[in-house]
Amino acid sequence: MSATAAPKPRILVVDDERSLREMLSIVLNREGYEVMTAEDVGSALEHIRRGPLPDLLISDLRMPDGSGVDVLRALKERSPSSIGLLLTAYASADTAVEAMRLGAVDYLTKPFDVADLKARVARHLEAKRLAETQVAPPEGRKGQGFVLAGRSRQILDVISLVARVARTDASVLITGESGTGKEWTAREIHLQSSRQAQPFVAVNCGAFTESILESELFGHMKGSFTGAVDTKKGLLEAADRGTLFLDEVGETSLGMQVKLLRVLQERRFRRVGGTQELEADVRFIAATNRNLEEMVRTNVFREDFFFRINVISVRLPALRERAEDIPILAEQFLRRFAERMGRPVQGIAAETMRLLLGYRWPGNVRELENVMERGVALEQTAELSPDSLPPHLMDQPSASPAAMAALEAIPAAGFNLETHLQQIERMHLERALKQAGGVQVKAADLLGITFRQFRYLAKKYQLK
Ligand SMILES: Nc1ncnc2c1ncn2[C@@H]1O[C@H](COP(=O)(O)OP(=O)(O)OP(=O)(O)O)[C@@H](O)[C@H]1O
Ligand SMILES: [Mg+2]
Missing domain, CATH: 3.40.50.300 (P-loop containing nucleotide triphosphate hydrolases)
Structure with missing residues (x-):
């Protein structure tokens, strides 16, 4: 019920100044972190090569044998989710920008306030832990701090x-x-x-x-x-x-x-x-x-x-009230699980997305997360196919226009009118195209729409 016991976060401190290394080592140890130290870029790189990799790097920017940026670059290559906090003697906008570009989350100007450093370290590690135990933050998070994904x-x-x-x-x-x-x-x-x-x-x-x-x-x-x-x-x-x-x-x-x-x-x-x-x-x-x-x-x-x-x-609105968020969330979960499980799937097939959009999601974002986890585990190809979705998503009433049309009443679980109408539209386009032997002008005629309209809709629904 309270925070679960996690392994101690590891911090690598790199600075050529011995007293500073020792001070940080003592202070951070007392906060419950496992601290490793290195006195120059060379031995820091050696640490990173050998492992174990730190969750957080605190590095001086300028050292006799190189730059903290090089240490950060090497760390990011091996462990992209690790966090860099750089210490600079002078606040130069250029180095700050360069550091941020590399994915350093933060930098501090020397001399710094130890309480401030401790607070920042705790916050960065907490953010990292949350991102790992739940879902990777969307691209936009860096610098602005949001993990709530969506565009609705x-x-x-x-x-x-x-x-x-x-x-x-x-x-x-x-x-x-x-x-x-x-x-x-x-x-x-x-x-x-x-x-x-x-x-x-x-x-x-x-x-x-x-x-x-x-x-x-x-x-x-x-x-x-x-x-x-x-x-x-x-x-x-x-x-x-x-x-x-x-x-x-x-x-x-x-x-x-x-x-x-x-x-x-x-x-x-x-x-x-x-x-x-x-x-x-x-x-x-x-x-x-x-x-x-x-x-x-x-x-x-x-x-x-x-x-x-x-x-x-x-x-917080139910997911079905903000269907625009489904693609973003689904893709984010897909990337996350594919990476975590080392699976080949990279994208979502159009037909699969259509089913995801038409479903009512009584369990909301958590249910979508579970569906994507299951899908990623089952999918053998690079695209998530409808077959990798749970059966109840495949034969939902709203996914079948014919079944819907036969109903006299709205199902108790409700349905998504817009998706339903789109499915009917798509069904008729497919039928007309088939009847017209694949000739689009004829299919348009059959449906009483212009060729241009037909072409637009065929593209929208990705008809072959
Ligand atoms: N906007 C969002 N962006 C990214 N992930 C989200 C978002 N909203 C919810 N999630 C994901 O959905 C999952 C469920 O969220 P959470 O546990 O906060 O729901 P809840 O409302 O507390 O559910 P319950 O009522 O069942 O306790 C989280 O683990 C998180 O991964
Ligand atoms: Mg809850």
């Missing part, structure tokens, strides 16, 4: 709202159907906020009984209940100065809501069985796929608590 009006609105919200400390409520990216968005807000270098702690409020959730959140004192053999800090303390993500907040009991309300109002709390008041310096982000307003009306959710957590609300 709706998602662009979400992205700009996230950027504005991140600058405040206000409580946020994220709503949306299952799999729309609620946790993903919460993490993004955290990463863009001033709390970015501090922990992001997620707790699933629906997964525990009230008393367990209480002691998980607030911690408990030794002996405060049977089984409390030791004093334990809660997640509120773990998230100190960071962000606490209350997932599935709609599942909390009324009793728990009172306790959380108090923390939100007073920014103080006590461990279970404790007498001491502790301070909660935490930013709250809550998420739910339920309709809290309705729950307030029916008295299963407290109105005062609702207003406290819902200072700013972010609504």
Whole structure:
């Protein structure tokens, strides 16, 4: 429920100045990183050749035997996802530009503030970890910090709202159907906020009984209940100065809501069985796929608590409401999984894309992600073919115009009218072309459209 234990991130420090190397080594070690050092470009290159490869490189820019840029270039060749942080004695725009072009994420001018360096290191490593455990960030991320992919009006609105919200400390409520990216968005807000270098702690409020959730959140004192053999800090303390993500907040009991309300109002709390008041310096982000307003009306959710957590609300649209995002997301997942699994598939066949666009995606982005993972694993060629999709995507009602036309009512699961009409259009174009023996002018005549219109549509639907 909190961040999972991951291997220690590795950092390579390269500087010809011994005192600086030693200082960084001690400071970063204390932060829990595994630190390697090199005193010049030559031995840094040797480190990179031999491995293990660092997740992050901190390198001086100018050294007697060469430049930190060369070290970064060598590292990027072997490990493209590694991050470079360059140290320069003078802030020169040229070197900064050159470093950024190489994929150095950051640079610092000497002398630098150690606290600032630590914060940047933590943030870059966290961003790298997130990108690896989930999906590679889209190209646009560098320098601007977004991992929310998409080009629909709706998602662009979400992205700009996230950027504005991140600058405040206000409580946020994220709503949306299952799999729309609620946790993903919460993490993004955290990463863009001033709390970015501090922990992001997620707790699933629906997964525990009230008393367990209480002691998980607030911690408990030794002996405060049977089984409390030791004093334990809660997640509120773990998230100190960071962000606490209350997932599935709609599942909390009324009793728990009172306790959380108090923390939100007073920014103080006590461990279970404790007498001491502790301070909660935490930013709250809550998420739910339920309709809290309705729950307030029916008295299963407290109105005062609702207003406290819902200072700013972010609504994530269902994937079917923003079908324009399907191609971008699908291609991004495809690239990611193909690279990760070492598979040959590079693109998506037009027919496959048509099926992806026509599907309703009840499980939203997560379902699309799963479908692409499965597809990449099954596909033997360079293009993802319809056969590599799960069967229910192939024979969805909306994918079959004939079946749709035979229906008297709209299926309960609904369908996408635009896709449906396009499929019918395509079907008639194919029929006409076949009947006309492949002669386009004749096919156009059969359909009562001009040759130009026919040619345009044939191109749009990629008819042979
Ligand atoms: N805009 C986006 N760009 C890229 N990936 C996304 C985007 N939105 C969601 N994802 C992907 O979808 C997956 C599901 O997102 P997330 O777990 O945040 O959904 P959720 O709304 O919390 O779902 P649930 O309600 O089931 O908990 C993530 O792992 C992420 O890979
Ligand atoms: Mg979630």
